[in-house]
Structures are given as C-alpha cells and as structure tokens.
Amino acid sequence: QKEVEQNSGPLSVPEGAIASLNCTYSDRGSQSFFWYRQYSGKSPELIMFIYSNGDKEDGRFTAQLNKASQYVSLLIRDSQPSDSATYLCAVSKAGTASKLTFGTGTRLQVTL
Amino acid sequence: EPEVTQTPSHQVTQMGQEVILRCVPISNHLYFYWYRQILGQKVEFLVSFYNNEISEKSEIFDDQFSVERPDGSNFTLKIRSTKLEDSAMYFCASSHRGNQETQYFGPGTRLLVL
Numbered sequence: 001q002k003e004v005e006q007n008s009g010p011l012s013v014p015e016g017a018i019a020s021l022n023c024t025y026s027d028r029g030s031q032s033f034f035w036y037r038q039y040s041g042k043s044p045e046l047i048m049f050i051y052s053n054g055d056k057e058d059g060r061f062t063a064q065l066n067k068a069s070q071y072v073s074l075l076i077r078d079s080q081p082s083d084s085a086t087y088l089c090a091v092s093k094a095g096t097a098s099k100l101t102f103g104t105g106t107r108l109q110v111t112l
Numbered sequence: 113e114p115e116v117t118q119t120p121s122h123q124v125t126q127m128g129q130e131v132i133l134r135c136v137p138i139s140n141h142l143y144f145y146w147y148r149q150i151l152g153q154k155v156e157f158l159v160s161f162y163n164n165e166i167s168e169k170s171e172i173f174d175d176q177f178s179v180e181r182p183d184g185s186n187f188t189l190k191i192r193s194t195k196l197e198d199s200a201m202y203f204c205a206s207s208h209r210g211n212q213e214t215q216y217f218g219p220g221t222r223l224l225v226l
Contacts, residue, residue, distance in 0.1 A: 043203050044155060046214065046215075100147075100155075100215060104153070
C-alpha cells in the first residue's frame with residue numbers, strides 16, 4: 001500500500017468550476033497535511049496546510065481533513081487556467097524536522 | 113518575501129564525479145531538508161538537518177551522500193561518486209523554528225549524470 005495515494009489524472013474542469021482533488025494516506029500517525037502546487041519543471045509551492053479535522057478555507061482554496069477515514073481533499077473554487085498544474089498532497093508526523101511524504105500528484109487541467 | 117535559493121540551476125556531470133549542490137535557506141529558518149524528484153516521479157525525502165546534525169535520512173541517502181552547513185547561510189548536498197540514477201531534480205527546503213513543519217522549497221537544481 002502506498003503511503004500517500006492520489007489519482008494521477010488528468011482532472012479536467014472548465015473555467016469557473018470547482019476542482020476537487022483527493023488524497024488518502026496510510027500512516028495513522030500522520031498529523032500534518034499539506035497541499036503543494038507544482039508547475040512543470042518548477043518546485044513545489046505551498047498552497048495550504050491543515051492539522052485538524054474539518055475544513056480550512058483560504059481564498060478560493062478549501063482543504064478538508066478526515067483523520068478517521070485517512071482522507072484529505074482540496075477544493076478549488078472558480079478554477080482559472082492558471083490553476084492548471086500538478087497538485088501534490090504531502091503528510092508528516094509530529095517531531096523535530098519531520099520529513100514530508102508526498103503522493104505522486106494529480107494533474108489538473110482547467111479548460112477555457 | 114524571503115525565498116530559498118539554490119545554485120546551480122543546472123549541473124551536468126560525468127558518472128563517478130563528485131557534485132556539490134548549494135542552498136541558501138530562508139534566513140530565520142533552522143530546519144533544512146533535501147528532497148529529490150526523478151523525472152515523472154514523486155518528490156522523495158533525502159535528509160533533514162537541524163542544529164548542525166542530521167535529524168533523519170532516507171534509505172536513498174547512502175554513504176555517497178553528505179550534507180553540511182559550512183557557514184551561517186549555506187546548506188550543501190554532496191554526492192561523492194555520481195551514478196546515472198542520481199539524475200534528478202534536487203530541492204532544498206527550510207522551515208521556521210516555531211512552525212517547523214511548514215517547509216518552503218527552493219527552485220531546485222537539475223542534475224544530469226552522463
């Protein structure tokens with residue numbers, strides 16, 4: 001079983017629609033959850049982090065965490081062509097200098 | 113806005129040669145990391161570093177790899193004898209002392225081993 005699983009996509013949504021990206025993780029000791037955006041050939045860029053069960057909103061982005069189901073999601077409202085990228089889910093355990101464990105990412109395409 | 117910087121942006125080397133990848137973390141960050149991403153694959157953790165010592169390393173980080181903080185600003189990754197399979201994008205990341213798990217990534221060094 002992969003530690004962090006994501007559907008590789010591509011996920012295609014029309015401009016202005018809501019994009020829903022999902023991630024599951026296997027280690028119940030995971031305590032921190034991150035969404036990064038990665039454009040082709042570029043480095044991961046932090047979008048959001050979430051530590052507690054429930055929803056966390058930041059502008060057009062909402063992260064959702066359900067620790068019982070070991071499930072994290074990212075919603076992007078009013079999707080724009082500039083949102084087209086690969087979205088990486090990453091998890092870490094608590095502790096000093098905790099490593100991030102990444103999923104393979106979901107490629108999002110926002111169409112005009 | 114402070115950023116993690118990395119040099120060089122690209123490095124081409126012959127198999128068996130030593131390479132040093134350099135990173136300047138964000139100035140008030142105290143936790144440092146190296147990750148790599150082979151083309152088309154996921155980002156993989158290599159090593160974390162805090163208080164001038166390795167905190168954790170992955171199975172990828174074998175004896176061919178070493179890290180160092182030679183001065184107050186630089187953080188380096190050395191690969192002693194490169195192999196073809198070391199070809200990848202190498203990312204440095206750093207995190208703030210008080211928020212140690214939010215890691216900010218540098219732009220990366222693309223390493224090609226021929």
